[in-house]
Structure formats: structure tokens, C-alpha cells
Amino acid sequence: MPEPSKRVRSSSVDSFEAVRGRSLTRRYVSLTSHPGQSGVQPRALHWGCNDPQVRGPVVSSVHDAGKRNAIGVNGGAYGVYRALAIAAGALNPTKKPNFANTEPAFPIGPYDTWGDAKKIVTMDPWGAVAAQVFSNEKDLEVLPTIAITKAHIDIPEIRDAIRAGRLKPDGKILLADGSINVTKAAIEPVWYLPGVAERFGVSEAELRELLFTETNGSYPELITRTDLKAFLPPTGGQTAYIFGDPATIPDVNVPLTCRVHDECNGSDVFGSDICTCRPYLMHAIEECVLTAQKGGAGLVVYFRKEGRALGEVTKYLVYNARKRTGDKATEYFNCTAQVAGVEDSRFQAMMPDVLHWLGIKRIDRFVSMSNMKYDAIVKSGIEIVERVPIPKELIPADAHVEIDAKVAAGYEGGKVYSDVDVTKTQGRAGKDFGI
Numbered sequence: 001m002p003e004p005s006k007r008v009r010s011s012s013v014d015s016f017e018a019v020r021g022r023s024l025t026r027r028y029v030s031l032t033s034h035p036g037q038s039g040v041q042p043r044a045l046h047w048g049c050n051d052p053q054v055r056g057p058v059v060s061s062v063h064d065a066g067k068r069n070a071i072g073v074n075g076g077a078y079g080v081y082r083a084l085a086i087a088a089g090a091l092n093p094t095k096k097p098n099f100a101n102t103e104p105a106f107p108i109g110p111y112d113t114w115g116d117a118k119k120i121v122t123m124d125p126w127g128a129v130a131a132q133v134f135s136n137e138k139d140l141e142v143l144p145t146i147a148i149t150k151a152h153i154d155i156p157e158i159r160d161a162i163r164a165g166r167l168k169p170d171g172k173i174l175l176a177d178g179s180i181n182v183t184k185a186a187i188e189p190v191w192y193l194p195g196v197a198e199r200f201g202v203s204e205a206e207l208r209e210l211l212f213t214e215t216n217g218s219y220p221e222l223i224t225r226t227d228l229k230a231f232l233p234p235t236g237g238q239t240a241y242i243f244g245d246p247a248t249i250p251d252v253n254v255p256l257t258c259r260v261h262d263e264c265n266g267s268d269v270f271g272s273d274i275c276t277c278r279p280y281l282m283h284a285i286e287e288c289v290l291t292a293q294k295g296g297a298g299l300v301v302y303f304r305k306e307g308r309a310l311g312e313v314t315k316y317l318v319y320n321a322r323k324r325t326g327d328k329a330t331e332y333f334n335c336t337a338q339v340a341g342v343e344d345s346r347f348q349a350m351m352p353d354v355l356h357w358l359g360i361k362r363i364d365r366f367v368s369m370s371n372m373k374y375d376a377i378v379k380s381g382i383e384i385v386e387r388v389p390i391p392k393e394l395i396p397a398d399a400h401v402e403i404d405a406k407v408a409a410g411y412e413g414g415k416v417y418s419d420v421d422v423t424k425t426q427g428r429a430g431k432d433f434g435i
């Protein structure tokens, strides 16, 4: 067992050990709860009500078991680490968080969309100010699901753009040392189950049953607590990076450049050359800086949907399958379907919620070639004026398989590449690098 935290132990060694001991040897474990059960009185939650006091806080704290109005726990995929922290003796299970000085570094909203039960169903629009707005709920522990802060980001490609003369430091958005001033928001998923069900064209009951069965029964309350409409899924969230003044984002008279980017750790962080993810992301940041320097705003939303939301293990399995069968562009999507049973699990229908949270009505330059993303955004009521493809010179040699396959699949935004004969596109052979 890891060494327990000395700081925690020294502050309350007796009570902490006693409480932890009780939590580890608890005799009674409730497998699920039921409506009307003794002690079960969830705080009312009226999703989509524009008055936050009437809407009510999303209550998910383990300390508020009887008053919870959400299924699941905060932290997305990290939720289980709380249990490990207690097991390791590093966290007192009765410790309540202190949110002093954590309020947003920049105000966002509220916007009309926050009071629309259909526009935002996968995040809590009040999540960034929950601790402040609901501070009057003295008997509840309300946990933020969004945090807004400011940062400088320093990216080699942006330095390259400065050297090449494409970008010029202005001392405010792009600093003399090449770093960029950004406002950023980390967002955890909060699903309003009736709204998510509607997006997928199924009943709420069907969605609940599918979520229950496909997680091997991990969340019995999806079935037993149909009175609880919010679900905090054990998935990754999203991060919004804003360039320029965030307050201009809802203003249709001020230009907005935007990319919605799905996580690709291999390329985004480690520079894998099999896809265009990092080069396209960097191009989007460059475009965002240019728009912000002209008085507009730039936005990059980074979604934790690794490997088309199939995960990195599936993704690498697909890489092997591709490379061992000649890596033809015509087989690009088939390889994923063969391994995972589905070509793509990102389901962009949920993606526009963050755009509505930011009050966006129009995107002037949309830095993406994806039809799925474009269609989802336009269908949700946001206008897209122009689509910006990735410049040809930024495509790694081995990534032409990906781009050409997407063009062949009808990606409208990729029509600048219509001269490509997709039947001839082939990637580097697996044997060339030991697969």
C-alpha cells in the first residue's frame, strides 16, 4: 500500500483513521436506491429553466446520498480515483471541498441557450458558477463541473509561423516570446437523459436500459431511479480554448474562427505521422490567432473522444490491421468497422452543446472538413459561413490515406482534394517499420 499522505494524517490522524476504517469495513452496502425510500429526497432539478434557483443545482456528491439528483459521480473517467485515494489513506472520506478563490477567471454567460432544455443536454451550463450561484443551498454540497481559467500556451508550430512571417506578435494575443494568451474552460460531461435520448431518436427508457446493460450493470439507478434525470457518465470531457475576447463570441458582427477537435493523443502530443490531427489542430490555432488579432475571437474545443471514441486500444488494433493489409484509402473505414463493429462512435450530435453554452450563433471560419461535424452544428441552429480545409503542405506523407479516404467518403470540406484518385492512395507498408 502506498505511504499515506503525511499532511492529511498529521492534521486529523485519529478521526481520519477512524473514518477511513469505518468506510473500509462498512457492513451494509446499498446496491441501489429507489424513489420514496427512507432518506431519499432528491433536490428538484428542472433542466432547461433559465432561472438557476428554479432549475436547481446538479447534486452528485457522495456526501449528499439522499439528496442527489444525478446518477454517477463527478470527475468523468477520474471518478474512481477518489475511492483509490481513500484506500491509499491519502483522502479523508468525510473531507468536503473548499472552493474559495476557484471562481471563473472570466465570466461566460448566461445566454438564452442556458434556458433551452434541447440546446444543451450533455453539460451543465451553470457548472462553472455552481459553487457561487447555489451557495444559498447550505445543506447541499454542490460540485462545479466546469472550470474557467487563463493561461499562456507555447507551441513550436506557432513559433514556426512567426519565423515564416505568417504571424506577427502583437503583445496582447500573441506575445513577443511566441506564446499565446488564452482563456480556457474544462468541462465535465453531465447528461440530461431525456435530451440525450431525443438526440439519438430513442425513448428515455430505451437509453437507460442500453446504458445499464452495456456497462454490465454498473449503474443500477439508471433502471431503479427514473426520477433522476441527470447522469454523470464515466467518460472524458472537453476543453474550450478561447483566443481573443470571449465576450465577443456571441456577437454575430464580430468574426469567429472555430475548430472542434477530437482527441488523438498519438498525433496531438507525440507527433505520430499517420494522421493529420496535430497539423490541422495547429493550423486552427494559427487561424484563431489571426482572427483574434483582427478583433474577433478564436475557439478550439478539444473533445476527449480518443480513437473516434472507441479508445486508443481499438485505434492501435486498427493501425495494425491497416498496415498488414496494404493500408489502402479505400479500406480505411472498413478496417475500423472490422475491428470495432462500427466505423465511428463520436456521434457529433452531442458536440454542439458547448458552442451553445458559449452563446455562438454564427461561425465565420470553421476549420474542419468533416461533414458530420458541419451537419451537427448547422442542424443545431448555428450558421457556418466558410469551411477551412487543411493546407496540402501540412499533410504528413503517410496521412494521405486518411485524408483521401475522407474525401472519397464525401467530406464536402475536402473538395479541394477532388483531384485525388483514392483507389491509388496507399500508406507506408507495415513491414517498413516492423509491423
Ligand SMILES: [Zn+2]
Residues within 6 Å of the ligand: 264, 267, 275, 276, 277, 278
Ligand atoms: Zn489522429
